[in-house]
Amino acid sequence: MVDEVPESPAAREALTGALKESKVDKDPDVLKFAEALTTAVKDLAPDKLHRANIKVGDVDGYPDAIVHGLKATGNVEAGNVTARTGDAVVSDVTAGAPRQKKPVTECGERSPAVSYAVVSVIARACCRQHASR
């Protein structure tokens, strides 16, 4: 249940009850693993854990097909953007967290980027097409 809905209060409550009943809190191995897991999660970059993706299927428009102003902290994916007689336009699509100033290490070198984003947009039109990012 916690696997499926980790933030659910009901899942937490059920888990707490089961743990109390089984007395796992007396097991040093369990406590050791819990501590290791907490440390490993804290070591993950927080911006990687809070990403939202946008996935748009095919866009089929008559006369125009316009995909504009999509912004996601994670990935943006769009299928085929097809205009039957007018314009197929894909514009102002932003994926990934806003760029922050990279911290500078003591020796003056910049640290490597910790996040990445993938944008996959295909635009097709019967007549004209424009695609921009």
Next chain:
Amino acid sequence: MDPISAIVGALVAGASAAATDVASKAVKDAYDGLKALILTAVQAQGRCRDG
């Protein structure tokens, strides 16, 4: 923090992180290990209660 809350917190954080595509091997290993230990303990408790 009491031990039960610490374990619950670790499991919830681990489940959330493991569901993403950025979870490290350390997170996945620790999460799987903790789950296996707890499942064993819960099953053993059930056997004691039933027997």
